Amino acid sequence: xxxxxxxxxxxxxxxxxxxxxxxxxxxxxxxxxxxxxxxxLGEVDVTGVxxxxxxxxxxxxxxxxxxxxxxxxxxxxxxxxxxxxGFFAVPKVIE
Amino acid sequence: MxxxxxxxxxxxxxxxxxxxxxxxxxxxxxLFSGAATAFGAxxxxxxSLVDAAMPGMLPVPNRECIRQAVRTGMAxxxxxxKWSRFDRKNYFYADLPQGYQISQLYHPLVGEGxxxxxxxxxxxxxxxxxxxxxxxxxxxxxxxxxxxxxxxRSYVDLNRSGVAxxxxxxxxxxxxxxxxxxxxxxxxxxxxxxxxxxxxxxxxSMRADVNVSVRKPxxxxxxxxxxxxxxxxxFVMAVVEYEASRQVDVLEAGGKIVQETRLYDPDKNETRSMxxxxxxxxxxxxxxxxxxxLELDDAFLEECRQSLPELPDVKRHRYEEQLGLSAxxxxxxxxxxxxxxxxxxxxxxxxxxxxxxxxxxxxxSANWLLSELYGALNRLGKSLEDSPVGPEEGAELLALVADxxxxxxxxxxxxxxxxxxxxxxxxxxxxxGLKQTSDTGxxxxxxxxxxxxxxxxxxxxxxxxxxxxGFFVGQTMKAMQGKANPQVVNxxxxxxxx
Numbered sequence: 001x002x003x004x005x006x007x008x009x010x011x012x013x014x015x016x017x018x019x020x021x022x023x024x025x026x027x028x029x030x031x032x033x034x035x036x037x038x039x040x041l042g043e044v045d046v047t048g049v050x051x052x053x054x055x056x057x058x059x060x061x062x063x064x065x066x067x068x069x070x071x072x073x074x075x076x077x078x079x080x081x082x083x084x085x086g087f088f089a090v091p092k093v094i095e
Numbered sequence: 096m097x098x099x100x101x102x103x104x105x106x107x108x109x110x111x112x113x114x115x116x117x118x119x120x121x122x123x124x125x126l127f128s129g130a131a132t133a134f135g136a137x138x139x140x141x142x143s144l145v146d147a148a149m150p151g152m153l154p155v156p157n158r159e160c161i162r163q164a165v166r167t168g169m170a171x172x173x174x175x176x177k178w179s180r181f182d183r184k185n186y187f188y189a190d191l192p193q194g195y196q197i198s199q200l201y202h203p204l205v206g207e208g209x210x211x212x213x214x215x216x217x218x219x220x221x222x223x224x225x226x227x228x229x230x231x232x233x234x235x236x237x238x239x240x241x242x243x244x245x246x247x248r249s250y251v252d253l254n255r256s257g258v259a260x261x262x263x264x265x266x267x268x269x270x271x272x273x274x275x276x277x278x279x280x281x282x283x284x285x286x287x288x289x290x291x292x293x294x295x296x297x298x299x300s301m302r303a304d305v306n307v308s309v310r311k312p313x314x315x316x317x318x319x320x321x322x323x324x325x326x327x328x329x330f331v332m333a334v335v336e337y338e339a340s341r342q343v344d345v346l347e348a349g350g351k352i353v354q355e356t357r358l359y360d361p362d363k364n365e366t367r368s369m370x371x372x373x374x375x376x377x378x379x380x381x382x383x384x385x386x387x388x389l390e391l392d393d394a395f396l397e398e399c400r401q402s403l404p405e406l407p408d409v410k411r412h413r414y415e416e417q418l419g420l421s422a423x424x425x426x427x428x429x430x431x432x433x434x435x436x437x438x439x440x441x442x443x444x445x446x447x448x449x450x451x452x453x454x455x456x457x458x459x460s461a462n463w464l465l466s467e468l469y470g471a472l473n474r475l476g477k478s479l480e481d482s483p484v485g486p487e488e489g490a491e492l493l494a495l496v497a498d499x500x501x502x503x504x505x506x507x508x509x510x511x512x513x514x515x516x517x518x519x520x521x522x523x524x525x526x527x528g529l530k531q532t533s534d535t536g537x538x539x540x541x542x543x544x545x546x547x548x549x550x551x552x553x554x555x556x557x558x559x560x561x562x563x564x565g566f567f568v569g570q571t572m573k574a575m576q577g578k579a580n581p582q583v584v585n586x587x588x589x590x591x592x593x
Contacts, residue, residue: 014377015194016187053388060387065122065159068129069143076139076147076253086138087241087250090189094242094249 003031099271101309103343109312110339111319112269114331115304116282118167118261118292119236120160126235126259127154127197134298138252146257148192153385156181160259161389163291164204164233165399167261170289170406171228173208175399177391179232181383189251190238198262199232200380204389206230210265210285211408212277213426226278227266236260261292267306267316272332279303279328284407287432302326307338309346317342318352322359322366334359338366410435418442418457427465437479437486438464444490449497459493467507471514484513492520500524502531504577533580535587541574542567542584542591556592564588 008027012019019027077083082090101108122132128145145152168175180202183195208228215221238256242249263282269275283301286292293300303326308319320342322334337359342352357366405413407429414425428438441464445456468489472482492513496506501524512523524530532538545567546553556563567588572579 010377014185014187014379058387060389061155062158062161063124063129063155065124065157066129067124067131069124069145070128070130070141072143073137073139075144076142082248084245084248084250086140087244087252088139088189089245089248089250092242092245092247092249093189093240 003028003035099273100312101339101343103347105347107312108309108339108343110270110272110335111267111308111310111316112271112275112335113267113306113319114265114269114275114278115306115321116263116265116279117236117302117304118263118282118286118294119300120163120233120259120261121290121292122157122159122163122259124157124159125257126157126160126233128257130257132258136254138250139254141254142256146192146253148194154197154383156386156389157259160233161204161391162395162399163289164231164259164261165391165396166289166403167263167286167291168205168208168231169400169403170285171208171210173228173231174206175391175396176202176204176206177396178202178388179204180388181386182380183383184234184378184380186378188237189249190240190253190256192238192253192256196235196237197383197386198234201382202388203230203232205232210278210281212274212281214273214277224268224274226268226274229264229266231261231263234260234262267308267319272335275305275335276328276332279331281407283328284430284432288404288407288435290404290432296326296328299326303331305331305334305338307335307342308352309339309342317346318354320352320355320357320366322357323369325359330359330361333361333364334366337364341366404432407432407435414457418454418461420457420461424461424465428461433479437482440486441489441493444487445493445497448490448494451497456493456497459497460490463489463493467510471510475514483517484510488513488519495520495524499533499580499582500531501529502572502577502579502581504572505529505531508577529578531578531580532575533583535583538571538575538579538583538587539591541571541579542587545570545574546591553592564592567592 005024005028008024008031009019012024073086077086077088080088082088099110101110120126124130125132125143125146128143130143130146131141133141143152145154165175179199181197182200184198184200185195187194207230209225210228211223211225213221213223236255236258238251238253240249240251244250265278269278283294283296286301287294295301302324305322305325306319307322308317310317320338322338325331325334338357345352356369358369359366411425411429414420414428415422418425420428427434429435438461441460442453442457445460446453449456468482468484471484472478475483477483492506492510495501495509496503501509505524509520509523509529512518512527513520516523549567549570552563552566556567568581568584571584571588572581575584
């Protein structure tokens with residue numbers, strides 16, 4: 001698998017990250033290098049090996065259905081660039 | 096089922112419908128955090144740092160949300176997958192702080208099941224149809240955006256962010272607006288019985304994405320459109336009707352159907368394209384590395400199964416077969432979990448007071464609930480939930496009729512007084528002296544007077560006009576102010592006319 005300029009621009013757009021043409025061009029070989037490095041793993045024969053889901057054998061723990069959190073509006077909004085009347089305020093996104 | 100066809104210029108068209116229903120899981124806390132789920136709280140007060148997607152926060156699944164989705168699957172005879180997994184559905188929008196929704200694409204919690212629908216619930220002979228359910232998976236809800244509070248800003252409230260949803264995906268098995276409507280109502284009934292979702296469509300607890308395509312009968316499926324977030328049974332039916340005829344028009348004009356997302360506008364009763372979002376539909380799903388696969392053991396599944404209530408179809412058959420109710424009454428009483436609960440409370444209490452079996456008091460209880468009580472509630476603009484008369488009070492009234500203390504006619508009057516004053520039936524009957532009489536002397540005198548006053552009718556009766564019997568009974572009851580025992584009146588009128 002290799003990545004071209006168009007793919008880089010598409011990923012950037014899907015991620016809502018603004019990149020200039022020059023930045024995007026520079027990223028093409030960088031991303032291809034990373035992918036190439038990871039793809040070395042493809043050389044290993046994993047026939048019959050179950051995909052590993054965790055480093056140590058473990059089961060997903062479940063939580064009881066109890067309200068133990070919330071009511072921390074100030075903390076939730078603390079890092080918002082703009083907050084008004086208890087809401088996050090963002091540029092208008094109406095369709 | 097009767098076939099629904101759209102008459103086009105080029106012949107008949109068939110409509111094919113599938114529904115994806117999002118149902119909010121009834122739980123105290125959210126799917127992956129301990130924040131509350133209650134409706135209508137102050138903005139951003141029911142948000143944990145997990146729901147706000149602060150860096151380093153980790154999701155931990157809520158056992159109850161998983162349990163309710165499993166129970167729902169069992170209620171539609173679906174395969175429950177003991178091994179399932181969560182995936183990230185990636186997209187950027189201001190109501191989604193994580194930048195992805197945790198959902199289940201590749202390994203859903205619940206596999207294939209089915210729901211039986213009846214196009215005419217009140218008609219026992221109407222055909223039924225099984226609608227396949229493809230899967231049920233659990234996922235997070237997004238936050239809420241408000242666009243009308245500020246001229247240039249949208250306000251974001253994350254209270255709903257992270258609330259558990261079940262997405263219930265049907266197969267494309269429906270073929271008419273009526274079938275789509277019947278499926279959604281039946282699904283809602285089942286969810287409310289199971290208790291996994293309150294089914295409150297006004298508050299957005301249940302909403303449907305409606306997939307519609309058209310084809311010439313017998314041909315391959317056509318290209319479908321998906322109309323998002325439709326929030327009532329009536330609107331779902333309207334969407335199907337509108338979309339099907341729009342698509343036929345497009346195709347017959349030589350056009351092509353574009354696979355796209357549309358929005359329904361109830362005011363204009365039309366659907367509109369939401370093209371602006373089309374290019375964003377690349378969700379790049381992948382397994383969520385923050386969550387291990389979900390593995391359910393037999394004890395967990397057994398508890399889910401054991402805790403299921405009697406489901407609507409089973410209950411309806413039991414009402415017909417064991418309680419001897421009509422198909423219509425059985426269907427009406429079981430159509431909603433609350434109604435069935437109320438009826439069963441009434442039944443138990445009526446049987447207890449009268450020392451009879453539930454079967455013996457079922458018909459009278461059902462008739463009273465469906466005609467007298469429903470009639471009164473309609474008039475008062477109330478529902479069973481806020482009924483001024485409860486099952487116990489109703490059972491007392493029924494017992495007074497059953498043991499002959501009052502007649503059915505008097506019972507109606509007593510019920511009116513109960514609604515007005517909140518007094519209980521025995522007290523009203525005592526205080527107003529409404530007890531019916533079986534005093535044959537008084538009744539005989541009344542009968543004699545009625546016959547004497549209506550000599551001409553007595554003649555007609557004796558010369559064969561037997562329908563007049565009811566008239567004599569009625570006049571006698573009137574003379575007795577409705578307080579005579581109807582059986583005694585019948586007997587005495589018959590005797591006097593013999």
